[in-house]
Amino acid sequence: MTRSFVRPSLSFLPNTAALSYERPAMSSPLARFRLALASAVASRQGLSEDAVPELERQIRRPNADQGDLAFPCFTLAKTLRQNPAELAKTLAAALAEDDRWASVEAVGPYVNVTYATRLLAETVVPAARLDGYGENESGRGQTVVIDFSSPNIAKPLAFHHIRSTVIGASIANLHRASGWTVAGINYLGDWGKQFGLLATGFQRYGDPDKRADAKHLVEVYVKANREADVGRVKDAIEAPKMARELVSELQAAHAKLVSEAGADFETQKKMGKQVKALEKKLRALRGISDGDADPLSDGCTDWLHQLEAAAEAAKAELPQVEARDQEARAFLKKMEDKDEAALAEWQEFRRTSIEEFEKVYARMGITFSSIEGESFYQDKLDATVERVRDKPGTRESEGAEVIDMTYDKGEPPAIVKTRDGTTLYITRDIAAAQDRFQRFDFQRSLYVVAQDQALHFRQLFRALGSMGFEWADRCQHVAFGRVHGMSTREGRLVFLDEVLEKACAKARAICEQSEKIAPEHLDDAVEAIGVGAVMFGDLRNLRTSDYTFDYDQVLDFSGHTAPYVQFSHARACSILRKGGGVPAAADPTLLTLPEERALMVALGGYPDAVKEACDAYEPSLVVRALIDIAQSTASYLTAGNRDRGMRVLVEDSEALKGARLWLIDGVRHCLAHGLGLLCCRAPEAM
RNA sequence: GCACCCGUAGCUCAGCUGGAUAGAGCGACGGUUUCCUAAACCGUAGGCCACAGGUUCGAGUCCUGUCGGGUGCGCCA
Numbered sequence: 001m002t003r004s005f006v007r008p009s010l011s012f013l014p015n016t017a018a019l020s021y022e023r024p025a026m027s028s029p030l031a032r033f034r035l036a037l038a039s040a041v042a043s044r045q046g047l048s049e050d051a052v053p054e055l056e057r058q059i060r061r062p063n064a065d066q067g068d069l070a071f072p073c074f075t076l077a078k079t080l081r082q083n084p085a086e087l088a089k090t091l092a093a094a095l096a097e098d099d100r101w102a103s104v105e106a107v108g109p110y111v112n113v114t115y116a117t118r119l120l121a122e123t124v125v126p127a128a129r130l131d132g133y134g135e136n137e138s139g140r141g142q143t144v145v146i147d148f149s150s151p152n153i154a155k156p157l158a159f160h161h162i163r164s165t166v167i168g169a170s171i172a173n174l175h176r177a178s179g180w181t182v183a184g185i186n187y188l189g190d191w192g193k194q195f196g197l198l199a200t201g202f203q204r205y206g207d208p209d210k211r212a213d214a215k216h217l218v219e220v221y222v223k224a225n226r227e228a229d230v231g232r233v234k235d236a237i238e239a240p241k242m243a244r245e246l247v248s249e250l251q252a253a254h255a256k257l258v259s260e261a262g263a264d265f266e267t268q269k270k271m272g273k274q275v276k277a278l279e280k281k282l283r284a285l286r287g288i289s290d291g292d293a294d295p296l297s298d299g300c301t302d303w304l305h306q307l308e309a310a311a312e313a314a315k316a317e318l319p320q321v322e323a324r325d326q327e328a329r330a331f332l333k334k335m336e337d338k339d340e341a342a343l344a345e346w347q348e349f350r351r352t353s354i355e356e357f358e359k360v361y362a363r364m365g366i367t368f369s370s371i372e373g374e375s376f377y378q379d380k381l382d383a384t385v386e387r388v389r390d391k392p393g394t395r396e397s398e399g400a401e402v403i404d405m406t407y408d409k410g411e412p413p414a415i416v417k418t419r420d421g422t423t424l425y426i427t428r429d430i431a432a433a434q435d436r437f438q439r440f441d442f443q444r445s446l447y448v449v450a451q452d453q454a455l456h457f458r459q460l461f462r463a464l465g466s467m468g469f470e471w472a473d474r475c476q477h478v479a480f481g482r483v484h485g486m487s488t489r490e491g492r493l494v495f496l497d498e499v500l501e502k503a504c505a506k507a508r509a510i511c512e513q514s515e516k517i518a519p520e521h522l523d524d525a526v527e528a529i530g531v532g533a534v535m536f537g538d539l540r541n542l543r544t545s546d547y548t549f550d551y552d553q554v555l556d557f558s559g560h561t562a563p564y565v566q567f568s569h570a571r572a573c574s575i576l577r578k579g580g581g582v583p584a585a586a587d588p589t590l591l592t593l594p595e596e597r598a599l600m601v602a603l604g605g606y607p608d609a610v611k612e613a614c615d616a617y618e619p620s621l622v623v624r625a626l627i628d629i630a631q632s633t634a635s636y637l638t639a640g641n642r643d644r645g646m647r648v649l650v651e652d653s654e655a656l657k658g659a660r661l662w663l664i665d666g667v668r669h670c671l672a673h674g675l676g677l678l679c680c681r682a683p684e685a686m
Numbered sequence: 687g688c689a690c691c692c693g694u695a696g697c698u699c700a701g702c703u704g705g706a707u708a709g710a711g712c713g714a715c716g717g718u719u720u721c722c723u724a725a726a727c728c729g730u731a732g733g734c735c736a737c738a739g740g741u742u743c744g745a746g747u748c749c750u751g752u753c754g755g756g757u758g759c760g761c762c763a
Contacts, residue, residue: 061702192763193763418761424762453763456763556712571722578722627710
């Protein structure tokens with residue numbers, strides 16, 4: 001089942017969109033203006049058609065109140081060996097003839113032009129009302145595979161899982177909107193030690209009546225994971241020694257700094273740097289956030305004593321922790337040896353986990369073409385290893401089989417088989433990549449996975465290339481930044497459904513105050529707004545940047561948020577309802593107010609935003625375009641509150657009212673479409 | 687130690703493959719509900735774009751160095 005985003009239609013209106021205008025040949029209205037400007041420049045200077053794309057690329061948005069498009073003349077002037085300002089004047093004079101431009105002005109080395117409002121209205125308004133506005137055909141006939149969400153089963157779905165899920169789903173929607181055939185795969189981490197932890201932990205703590213209770217399983221897993229975390233306990237045992245070494249090293253460095261005060265500048269500088277580095281390390285170890293604090297003072301000895309005590313406790317704990325880790329591994333081994341009881345238990349836990357995840361996915365309105373897992377490739381990995389041995393070959397390193405290919409300096413080897421004979425992450429990913437190419441014959445294969453794994457994917461793609469797969473360079477890692485501050489003060493993870501729930505609780509409190517929402521639509525609106533706010537809040541960030549999780553920010557519905565965009569949409573719907581629907585015919589050229597003009601420009605930019613967002617795998621570009629439209633809409637509608645003549649439902653002119661209704665219908669259609677691309681819904685009343 | 691990413695307003699972040707006077711949201715301050723939804727609108731304040739050099743007609747953007755932060759780095763996924 002492939003998710004296709006829902007085409008918005010108003011429940012109370014007939015679809016009148018396609019009645020009186022043909023679908024424009026060019027999917028972006030504003031592209032017409034840019035092309036016209038670039039072509040005019042080219043023909044004025046006697047340049048060939050080939051020069052037009054480059055000229056078009058140079059077009060910028062001018063400063064506020066200086067028009068709609070700006071052409072900087074620097075580059076062209078240089079090739080023509082002319083003065084940029086002179087060239088700007090020449091071009092401006094030539095462009096002035098064209099009635100596409102309401103104004104043409106040479107300002108220094110720039111040519112600034114303003115769209116003729118009449119042409120803008122004719123181009124944008126009817127187009128924005130059409131089904132498919134914002135979409136394009138650039139991917140027609142091509143297939144993209146998108147690996148996204150892909151959580152580890154048996155572990156809880158924490159807040160940060162929202163990133164891959166919602167970015168991936170949006171990128172899938174963007175490709176659909178650009179004509180691609182999309183295969184969205186949720187590639188679950190459904191094999192590994194975590195099942196051993198869960199299964200053995202359950203024997204100890206599990207409530208047999210709650211075997212199918214996902215929440216209970218998460219509790220068991222979290223507890224079992226902690227109690228079998230050998231690394232944590234060993235670190236605790238080592239901690240006092242390391243800490244004391246660091247402290248004495250730092251003290252020695254301090255002493256050296258004093259005793260060698262007479263040394264030359266370079267040496268002193270080096271020593272100072274070393275001291276600072278050590279201080280930083282110690283601060284990090286002690287958890288001091290103040291970057292200026294002296295890590296040796298303020299209870300440093302107390303801290304060391306605490307570490308000692310903790311280490312003693314850890315030593316006592318170690319045998320049991322190791323035993324539990326062994327138990328978990330043994331369970332995994334049973335699974336790999338096809339022990340029926342173990343596999344049955346794995347199946348049961350797996351199913352419960354997936355069902356729980358699917359509740360959250362359903363709440364977010366996210367679906368996949370298929371839900372698969374690493375376990376699927378478990379019995380196909382011998383063939384994969386053989387294929388690697390054949391080409392590019394493997395070499396032995398400390399008992400492990402390492403892919404024999406080119407490595408960057410200092411890069412760790414890519415291991416396909418461990419010295420114990422088990423396979424690894426990359427082995428399974430090589431098998432999965434081949435399988436996907438055989439199934440889908442893709443032009444693109446995207447992996448929407450955190451930036452942390454960049455190295456893994458670099459090696460994966462290089463390995464595929466070395467194996468002779470010419471499609472290796474069609475694979476891309478679509479990386480995204482981390483979410484910081486994901487633990488609560490008690491050190492507990494923030495769960496995704498808990499955040500969604502809190503956002504919905506807040507949405508409910510606000511929605512219950514609204515007289516606009518019919519009681520039967522209340523629950524639906526609450527979900528759309530609450531869940532939308534959280535997802536939109538993630539998508540608004542540039543994909544690659546890290547950001548910090550902040551409950552106050554997630555639950556803030558003011559400013560440029562999903563509820564803001566949804567609110568503009570709901571107001572537009574409200575006006576359409578009140579106006580009795582959209583007339584079949586209207587004359588957009590009657591729209592001449594500055595507020596209307598700004599709105600048309602924002603609306604016209606939407607298809608460009610979708611195209612660019614798809615090409616750059618960057619949903620935040622759509623977010624910005626929607627905010628732009630919502631903001632222009634809010635300003636426009638508020639202006640109508642002050643001045644009755646500026647209202648959409650203006651009293652004294654049916655023709656003007658019709659034109660404004662068309663514009664507002666375009667807004668509502670476009671906002672709903674854009675929200676849909678971002679996996680958010682658009683309630684008709686708020 | 688090696689590699690990659692980042693440093694822009696009090697906070698969170700934009701700034702489009704180098705272009706004019708660096709922009710939003712939050713927060714602060716001041717206005718706007720007899721007015722199609724105040725989850726809103728309008729306005730004000732707030733910046734040595736980490737620092738120092740370099741390339742260029744032009745640098746927040748490119749190069750080098752320094753300082754400060756993050757992440758990854760052999761048998762986990």
